[in-house]
Amino acid sequence: MKLALTQLNLSHFRSHIGAKLTLDGRPVAIHGSNGAGKTNILEAVSLFSPGRGLRRASAAEIARRPEALGWKLRGDLQSPGRAHEVETWSEGGAARQVRIDGKMASQVALGRIARVLWLIPAMDRLWIEGADGRRRFLDRIALSFDPDHAEAALAYDKAMRERNRLLRDQVRDPAWYGALETQMARAGHRIHGGRVAALEYLSAAQARAETAFPTAELELQQSEGEMPGSEEDLRAALSESRFRDLAAGRALVGPHRTDLYGVYAAKGVPARDCSTGEQKALLVSLILANARALAEQIGAAPILLLDEVAAHLDASRRAALYDEICAIGSQAWMTGTGPELFAELGDRAQTVEVTEAGGVSSVTMT
Ligand SMILES: Nc1ncnc2c1ncn2[C@@H]1O[C@H](COP(=O)(O)OP(=O)(O)OP(=O)(O)O)[C@@H](O)[C@H]1O
Numbered sequence: 001m002k003l004a005l006t007q008l009n010l011s012h013f014r015s016h017i018g019a020k021l022t023l024d025g026r027p028v029a030i031h032g033s034n035g036a037g038k039t040n041i042l043e044a045v046s047l048f049s050p051g052r053g054l055r056r057a058s059a060a061e062i063a064r065r066p067e068a069l070g071w072k073l074r075g076d077l078q079s080p081g082r083a084h085e086v087e088t089w090s091e092g093g094a095a096r097q098v099r100i101d102g103k104m105a106s107q108v109a110l111g112r113i114a115r116v117l118w119l120i121p122a123m124d125r126l127w128i129e130g131a132d133g134r135r136r137f138l139d140r141i142a143l144s145f146d147p148d149h150a151e152a153a154l155a156y157d158k159a160m161r162e163r164n165r166l167l168r169d170q171v172r173d174p175a176w177y178g179a180l181e182t183q184m185a186r187a188g189h190r191i192h193g194g195r196v197a198a199l200e201y202l203s204a205a206q207a208r209a210e211t212a213f214p215t216a217e218l219e220l221q222q223s224e225g226e227m228p229g230s231e232e233d234l235r236a237a238l239s240e241s242r243f244r245d246l247a248a249g250r251a252l253v254g255p256h257r258t259d260l261y262g263v264y265a266a267k268g269v270p271a272r273d274c275s276t277g278e279q280k281a282l283l284v285s286l287i288l289a290n291a292r293a294l295a296e297q298i299g300a301a302p303i304l305l306l307d308e309v310a311a312h313l314d315a316s317r318r319a320a321l322y323d324e325i326c327a328i329g330s331q332a333w334m335t336g337t338g339p340e341l342f343a344e345l346g347d348r349a350q351t352v353e354v355t356e357a358g359g360v361s362s363v364t365m366t
């Protein structure tokens with residue numbers, strides 16, 4: 001079983017005025033020149049999961065320019081046992097709305113019916129750049145296993161922002177802090193638990209898999225000290241840290257200070273010291289492990305979005321990737337500048353060509 005879009009309509013979505021794709025669940029190989037509108041299609045699919053999608057764009061940025069009135073996506077999502085009609089849109093730059101089977105729904109509800117994982121070129125520097133990106137990567141993985149992870153993250157950020165405001169205003173009254181720290185501890189403990197569980201699932205999936213991609217050993221690290229082990233310990237740590245936090249103007253303990261540390265297991269080399277191609281291979285390995293673990297847990301392979309994934313891989317690694325995707329059974333949406341990048345897939349994939357003229361993208365299914 002797999003999760004798959006069987007129909008996708010884009011309306012006034014970035015460079016696409018109106019595009020319709022009919023899919024049959026096989027991987028989707030999208031080719032076209034630079035700027036044709038390929039990544040825009042992957043971004044559209046990414047919005048079938050909670051959040052801002054793979055470019056982390058605001059609803060306003062996505063609206064097709066110059067009209068900038070709004071945009072809409074409609075998709076038929078096949079999930080085990082049933083199909084859902086999903087619509088998501090934004091009007092006049094307002095926050096995006098979601099409707100599932102004709103009823104207004106939350107993004108958390110969307111996360112319960114769709115699981116979408118992605119790898120995009122901006123993530124090539126994930127191991128080298130700041131901890132933010134790695135935390136986001138980790139939280140997307142945790143969210144894929146537990147759709148409620150997003151709720152905990154929002155609750156934590158909200159309470160932390162309010163507490164940071166108190167710190168900056170140099171408020172010293174303990175009563176103001178207590179309630180926010182209780183909220184941060186509750187949400188923070190859930191976030192940490194979700195991350196720990198996600199790493200366990202990935203590690204088990206990597207250990208079981210026969211794969212051409214290198215195993216990544218992952219570990220959570222705090223920027224200082226240890227992550228408190230229980231909700232009560234986290235609450236106490238936040239309370240104890242108040243004085244230091246006042247000086248810093250922000251919270252110095254908690255899951256927002258966690259980093260994801262990766263090692264290329266076979267070589268014992270930290271991911272950040274690996275070659276460009278090796279770093280990419282580690283990410284591919286992790287996304288495949290995530291897909292395998294999910295397929296086992298929810299009984300359906302997730303949708304994968306692999307933007308320009310073929311570009312960095314030599315022909316044999318590419319063939320291995322395609323074989324593994326087909327074995328997992330995911331509807332993997334992949335992009336590349338030319339059809340030859342997908343030759344090894346043959347008729348195991350559907351092919352989509354995207355062209356652009358006068359700022360308008362067109363889609364042809366072949
Ligand atoms: N809101 C918008 N309205 C109209 N066009 C937009 C909007 N946002 C982005 N575009 C345009 O969409 C075009 C296609 O972008 P996209 O990233 O999908 O290209 P691509 O096919 O993935 O190209 P590449 O091979 O270079 O990655 C770009 O030329 C960009 O300027």
Ligand SMILES: [Mg+2]
Nearest residue numbers: 038039307335
């Ligand atoms: Mg692109």
